[in-house]
Amino acid sequence: MTIAKRISFVFYLLFLPNILLSQVLNTDSLLQISNALRREGAIFTRDGKHNEALEVFKQYLEYRKKIFGNENYYLATAYYSIGISYKNLGENEKALKNYMLSEKNMFLREPLNYGLLGNLYINIGNTYRAKLDYTNALKYYNQAVNFYNSQTPINTANLVDSYYAIAEVEFVTKNYQSVIEIAKKCYASADTSNQIYFDNIMGGSYYNLKQFERADYHYNHAISFSQRYYGKGLDLAYAYMSYAEFLSAINNFEKAIENLSLAYKILQNQQNFGRELSNYYEYEGNIYRNRAINTQEINRFRREKKQNLIKSIDSYKKGLAALEVEQTNPEYSDIKVRQTRSLIDCIGLIKVIGDVYHEIALLDNENKGMEFSKNLDYALSSYNNTSNLIQQARKEISNDESKIQLSNLQYQTISKIIETAYLAYNYSKNQEFLYIAFNNSEQLKSSALFDKIANELAQENSLIPDSLLELERKLNNTIANYSELQYEELSYNEPDSSLLEEYNDKIFSASRQRDELNRYMEESYPDYYQLKYSNSALSLNEIQDKVDRKEAIVEYFLAEPASEKINNGNETDTLASLYTFFITNEKIDFHKKTLRPSDIQALEETFRFMSSTDYMFTHNEDAKQYCISSHNLYNLLIAPFENDLHEKHLTIIPDGKLNYISFDGLLKTLPDTSETIRFNELNYLVKDVNINYANSVNIFLKNKASKPKLRNHTLAFAPEYNSEEFKMTGTSYKLAPLPGVQKEVDEIAKSVNTTIFRSKDASEQNFREKSGNFDILHLAMHAYINDSLPAYSRLAFSQIADSTTLDNDGWLNTADIYNLDLNASMTVLSACNTGVGKLQKGEGLMSLARGFLYAGCPSVIMSLWEVEDAAGTKIMTSFYKYLKAGKTKDEALRLAKLKYLEESNSRLSHPHYWMSFKCIGDNSPVYTSYDLYFFAILILLIIAFSIDQGIRIKKARRNRQA
Numbered sequence: 001m002t003i004a005k006r007i008s009f010v011f012y013l014l015f016l017p018n019i020l021l022s023q024v025l026n027t028d029s030l031l032q033i034s035n036a037l038r039r040e041g042a043i044f045t046r047d048g049k050h051n052e053a054l055e056v057f058k059q060y061l062e063y064r065k066k067i068f069g070n071e072n073y074y075l076a077t078a079y080y081s082i083g084i085s086y087k088n089l090g091e092n093e094k095a096l097k098n099y100m101l102s103e104k105n106m107f108l109r110e111p112l113n114y115g116l117l118g119n120l121y122i123n124i125g126n127t128y129r130a131k132l133d134y135t136n137a138l139k140y141y142n143q144a145v146n147f148y149n150s151q152t153p154i155n156t157a158n159l160v161d162s163y164y165a166i167a168e169v170e171f172v173t174k175n176y177q178s179v180i181e182i183a184k185k186c187y188a189s190a191d192t193s194n195q196i197y198f199d200n201i202m203g204g205s206y207y208n209l210k211q212f213e214r215a216d217y218h219y220n221h222a223i224s225f226s227q228r229y230y231g232k233g234l235d236l237a238y239a240y241m242s243y244a245e246f247l248s249a250i251n252n253f254e255k256a257i258e259n260l261s262l263a264y265k266i267l268q269n270q271q272n273f274g275r276e277l278s279n280y281y282e283y284e285g286n287i288y289r290n291r292a293i294n295t296q297e298i299n300r301f302r303r304e305k306k307q308n309l310i311k312s313i314d315s316y317k318k319g320l321a322a323l324e325v326e327q328t329n330p331e332y333s334d335i336k337v338r339q340t341r342s343l344i345d346c347i348g349l350i351k352v353i354g355d356v357y358h359e360i361a362l363l364d365n366e367n368k369g370m371e372f373s374k375n376l377d378y379a380l381s382s383y384n385n386t387s388n389l390i391q392q393a394r395k396e397i398s399n400d401e402s403k404i405q406l407s408n409l410q411y412q413t414i415s416k417i418i419e420t421a422y423l424a425y426n427y428s429k430n431q432e433f434l435y436i437a438f439n440n441s442e443q444l445k446s447s448a449l450f451d452k453i454a455n456e457l458a459q460e461n462s463l464i465p466d467s468l469l470e471l472e473r474k475l476n477n478t479i480a481n482y483s484e485l486q487y488e489e490l491s492y493n494e495p496d497s498s499l500l501e502e503y504n505d506k507i508f509s510a511s512r513q514r515d516e517l518n519r520y521m522e523e524s525y526p527d528y529y530q531l532k533y534s535n536s537a538l539s540l541n542e543i544q545d546k547v548d549r550k551e552a553i554v555e556y557f558l559a560e561p562a563s564e565k566i567n568n569g570n571e572t573d574t575l576a577s578l579y580t581f582f583i584t585n586e587k588i589d590f591h592k593k594t595l596r597p598s599d600i601q602a603l604e605e606t607f608r609f610m611s612s613t614d615y616m617f618t619h620n621e622d623a624k625q626y627c628i629s630s631h632n633l634y635n636l637l638i639a640p641f642e643n644d645l646h647e648k649h650l651t652i653i654p655d656g657k658l659n660y661i662s663f664d665g666l667l668k669t670l671p672d673t674s675e676t677i678r679f680n681e682l683n684y685l686v687k688d689v690n691i692n693y694a695n696s697v698n699i700f701l702k703n704k705a706s707k708p709k710l711r712n713h714t715l716a717f718a719p720e721y722n723s724e725e726f727k728m729t730g731t732s733y734k735l736a737p738l739p740g741v742q743k744e745v746d747e748i749a750k751s752v753n754t755t756i757f758r759s760k761d762a763s764e765q766n767f768r769e770k771s772g773n774f775d776i777l778h779l780a781m782h783a784y785i786n787d788s789l790p791a792y793s794r795l796a797f798s799q800i801a802d803s804t805t806l807d808n809d810g811w812l813n814t815a816d817i818y819n820l821d822l823n824a825s826m827t828v829l830s831a832c833n834t835g836v837g838k839l840q841k842g843e844g845l846m847s848l849a850r851g852f853l854y855a856g857c858p859s860v861i862m863s864l865w866e867v868e869d870a871a872g873t874k875i876m877t878s879f880y881k882y883l884k885a886g887k888t889k890d891e892a893l894r895l896a897k898l899k900y901l902e903e904s905n906s907r908l909s910h911p912h913y914w915m916s917f918k919c920i921g922d923n924s925p926v927y928t929s930y931d932l933y934f935f936a937i938l939i940l941l942i943i944a945f946s947i948d949q950g951i952r953i954k955k956a957r958r959n960r961q962a
Contacts, residue, residue, distance in 0.1 A: 027067055034063035041081055045088070047271070054085035073109040076102045087123065089322075090343075092131050093396075093519070099124045102466065118147035118158055122165060130343055132393045132409075134169050135402040136515065139508050141165045158188045167201055172344070176205035182648040192229045196222045200242045203253035207246055213581065216585060219243040232265050234276055237266040239275075245283050253301040255290050260284060275342050277331060278322035282349060285315030310357050316356070319349050331378035333358060344652065347389050356881040358420050368427055369514030376424045379938060380436065387440065414440045415559045418579055422592050434590045435540050439559045439580050442537060445696035448751060462528035464521055473819065474518055478510040480815040482655055488793055524942065527872045537698050544585055546701050550605070553697055554581040554641070558656035578867040581642045583697070584648070599636055600630040600657075607660045611865035615912035623677035625668055626911075634666040637860060638685060642668075651700060651924065652694045661862055662915045663691050680909035687898065690741055692890035695853065703922040705857035714746040714754040715774035719762035719781050719798040726799075727920065733784065735796055740869035741780035744830065747877040748778060751884045752927075764797040765808035772821055776926065780830040780876075783848055793848050795829075816849030826889065827852045828861040830876050849920060859889055871913040875900050880916075883926055890923040 037060035044053035048594075061078035068074045072120040079102035086095035093197035097122060106117055127141035144162040148155055167182040183198040183205075190198060202865040206215035219242060242261035247256035260283055267277050289312040293304045302372050320328040327335045357379035364372040390410045397403055416438045425433035487504040489495045521528055538546070547553060568641035575594050582589040609626040612618075629712045637658075638645075652663055664686035671682060685691070694700035720742070721735035743758050755774070757766055762781070771777055782796040792813045829849060849862035861879075878896035887895065900914045 013329045019562050030063055034060055034067065036547070037063065038077070038081065041085075043079075045085065047459065050085050050088040054082065054089065057081040057085055063520040070106060071108065072192045072319070073105055076105040076116070076120075078102075079105065083127075084123060086132070087127050090130075092127050095127050096124065097519070099127065114147040114150045115155055115158065118144040118151075118162065119678070121585070122162055125165060129169060129172075131396055132344060132390075133402045134173055136397075136511065138166060138169050139511055141169070143508050144502065146504070156189050157191055159196075160186050160194050163784075164190075164194055164197055164201075167198070170498045171201055171204060173288065174208070175331055176208050184781065184855045193226055193235060194223050196235050196239060199225065200239060203242060203246060207249065212250060215246055219246055222347065232266050234266070238276055238279070238506060239265040240266075241279055241283050245286065248283065248287050248290055251292065253287060253291070253303075256287055260287065273322070273324055274732050275345060278319040278342070278345055278349070281315045281319035281322060281813075282345075284353075285312040285319065285352070288312035288315060289359075298915055306363055309360050313353055313356050314412050316349050318889050320346065323349075325875070330354070330382040332381070334388070335385045343393065346407075347386055350382055350414075351386040352388070354379045354386065354413075354416065354420075355381060358416060361420075361423070365423075373424065373427060376420055376427075379420045380417065380424065380433075383413055383420065384411045384436075387417065391443070411444060411871065414444045415557075416559055419559060419577065420592070422579060425590060426592075437579065437590065438540050438555070439537065440578070441581065442696050442698055444557075445655070445699075449600075454859075462525050464525050464528055467523060468517065472514060472820065474515040475510045475517065476819045479507055479514070480819050482506040482510070483815060484813060516872075532929055538701065540583075540588065543697055543701065544583060544588065547583060547585045548649075550647065551651065552641075552645055553581075553583070553651045553653065553700075554638075554698060555581040555583070555653035556637075556655045556658055557581075558658060558758075562657065578636070580640070584644060587644070589625055589641065593636065595636075600631045600633070600928055603661065605629045606633055606665070607657075610662060610665060610911045612912065612917055613866070615910050620676055620911060623679070625672045627671055627673060627677060627682065630665055631670045634668055634685065635660070638666060643874065645689055647767055649690045649888065650691060651694055653694055653696060653700075660864065660920065660921040662911070664894075665911045678906040678909075679911065680906050682905060686894055690890045690923075691893050691919075693918050694918040695850075695920070700921065704924060713746065713774055714752050714776040714778055715761045715770055716748060716754050716756045716778040717767055717781060717795065717797065718742055718745045718756065718758045720759045721782070721796070721799075724799050735782055738782070740873040741830070744780050744873040745778065745808050747873070748795070748880045751877075751880040752776070760798050760800075762798045763800060763808055764810055764812050767797060767812065768820070774909070775823075775825050776831065777822070777824045777852075778876075779825040779828065783829070785848075795848060814848055814851040817848065818854050820855040822852065822855045822857045825856050825858040825922070825924075826861065828876070829863065829877075830861075830867065830872060830885075850954065853921060857921075858917070859923070861893065861917060861919055862917060863916040865912070865916050867916050868913050871900065872916075874903075875914060875917060887924050888923045888925050890919045893917060893919050 009947045022589040032239060041053045041056040041060060044050070044056060057078060061075065061082060064072075064075050064078045073762060079098045083095045083102060086092075086098060102120055103117070104125075105114065106120065121140045121144040122815040125137045125144065128134075128140060129137040141162055145159065148162060151387055163182055163186045163572045167179045170176075172180065179201055183202045187195060187198050199218040203215045203222065206212070206218065223236070226233070227237045230236055236932070240259045244256045244259040244263065247253070247259065261617035262282070263280055263283075267280055271440075284510035288308045290310055293301050293308075295301050302319050317328045323342055325335065325346055326335055330353055357375045361372050361375035361379060364375070387410065390406060390413065394403055394406050394410075397406070405521075418437045421433045421437035421440070422715040424430070425437065481505045486507065489499050489503065539597075541732070544551075557579040559579065559581070575596065580589075580591045580593070582591070603626065606629045609618075609622065609629075654661070664684060667683055668685055668688070671677060718741045721737050723737065724735045726733055726735070742758060745754065745758070748754055749756060755770075757763075757770075769781075779795060784794050784796065786792045786794070792815065794811045794813040797810045798814060800808055828848075829852070842898045849860045852860050875896045878899045879892050882892035882895045883889065885892075885933065897914050901909055904913070
């Protein structure tokens, strides 16, 4: 359309009322106008004028509705175009809403237009990726692959585009080998542009896999192809920048600057904003930041280094401006990114600005003063902005998997916040920095689990109908069931592709419905939205007020070793740091300890000794080494506040590898290692202190605040196995008989009112049906841990050979447990390894026990390693007796362990026998204490005695008067 025609067309639209227009113009004229509007919007989009494009596309939609009605296939492109405009403006939720309307109208056509649906799903995937919801992004990209494969003939270019989108998500989530496999599969059939993109992403993958020569080859190949086929376009600029980033990472700064300059010559003529320009400024900032200073004179080094770091901050801020972030000074004010071209790039730039301020502060570490304090404040402000943006993204995501992926990203920021806050606290002794450090440590502890609890509270306290909550539960079950079927099918050597496609369609459909349901609940129930997105975490002062005078809480944050680049491109590890928060109702302490390699070794050796399957053949030298390592750990972890633990219940919030340790077995004093070690005589911490564990202080206190109905009724499952064989992740296993568990549940029934399911009755289906009606769940059975896919770790119920449903196949996996609706106050997992699993930054152990906490059970008794049958029976029997006597859960477990130690010889007192069980979560008693009954009776007797004495005195007075 010419400029003159465009002006007259706009004038025509402005001054001819729509009502008159609809009466005067016929359908052909309306179609002509709508098509012109579509072209107009496309021009605005091409020129980066997205607000103008959005307004034109909205008019385009209205004209299409005049012609075709409110629901018609021909409305799909209008909703699609509006969605793209909203996506370009950073309005991701509005984009998704319009994409879904586009999809709805696309499905009104028969036969389906697979090519258009594939394009739509790529854009929906891009929007989820922009929201940092990588799980949903992959689902839509894979569905786009299915649509493109359904075309006749197949559009190879579109198919390759979808595979590249998948590769990008795999790269972001650090699955570099998967990226390379996708690239190799698609490279030959890709067009030149996609080959360039694949070369760049392979270069990045090979760099992260430390294969620098291959990385260099692919970066240069991308540059060569770009020069040959596209000249000085954005593809070439991007190739130069990617190579410059690689060169900077291996400390080849001169060549990096050369390539970056070549990129800028292209960008300055083509872009005033956008991701490519933002990437340029980020790479420029990285080069300033990492540039070597060639001097041996320390003051000159600091001066020049600081100048380079300040230059890098300026570059990073230009990168934020290129993303159209309104506020580009994260050290001065809060940043709320509502419209940005890339949330992940924005978060990365704000974090790196914090990193640089932190680095500048460390240059002044020896001569601390106002500059040191100011730069720490700037760093904390930038990190806080980063953390807030990630938190906002987390709450907009409905699936646990994507939340966990975000926890990995959040860990990098929060680790820096705590380190910086400790430096500021140590310098100023200002309590505010202690609060900042603690609040961020809490934010990272089991954050997906905390989100689940907060969301449930929001649902309970809002007006959402039960029918919608039941629908959400059913969708979650559908996703879990078909995901399990998909996982099982993929484990075969030759999986059935038609079955995989069917399962994938079911998962995709249920996931989409769940997301639409969540979006509907947020839009339709404002009270739910407000509660869900409010900050429900307790402040440190509130926590201290809620801590009982007999309680002490210690929370650890283990900052993993950071990797530092050295001149040859290899990496060297720095030392780990352990931050400790100690909380009682009277005091709060904040400590830091730099961990030596020997400390990490002591931790690993202690766990290895406790959990070793060779415990029956322990040599005295191994026992001595355990004593030394365990005592060293006690000095590191407990000794700094041992004087404050007298008559306290200790709740431990572990972090990192500390999750694997049973603190019961830490030795307060070192025995005479010149003598034979007698395990039953060692001075274990458990002999003096009740020890409980929790995922976070907030989760611990929220669970304690809940008031379960004390029905005091136990449901016990004790299946009988007949050495049934099964396969998991390609490995064969046998379900060995557990004769002790039958005795175990019988002994428990003598102490507490118990309903027992055994043999074939101990089925998965019976557990699903009955578990919501009991106060205590006791599962005495085998468990199998899947470290590669924690959601498919499983409990082994009675195996039903002829079962045709997933609900009764004998296997209850972690994903199934997540979707149970439990009302129990405690679950006892008297099984093997129920408390271990893959260690996930920001979440802790992805164990079966976590599944029960996630399902709403506030307290779990679990095991850290395989429990010896007879010892486990004795400990569990005693545990329930003490529980019945009104002891708290942690004290009942401690007393049961001590009773076992008292009755066992040195060999049977090996830590492996008795130390595995842990109490995690709410440690409140389940039963009323006998002591309370005693005191009640005593008080009644005193009252009766007083009344009797009063009567006697009155009678005596009357007799005297007579």
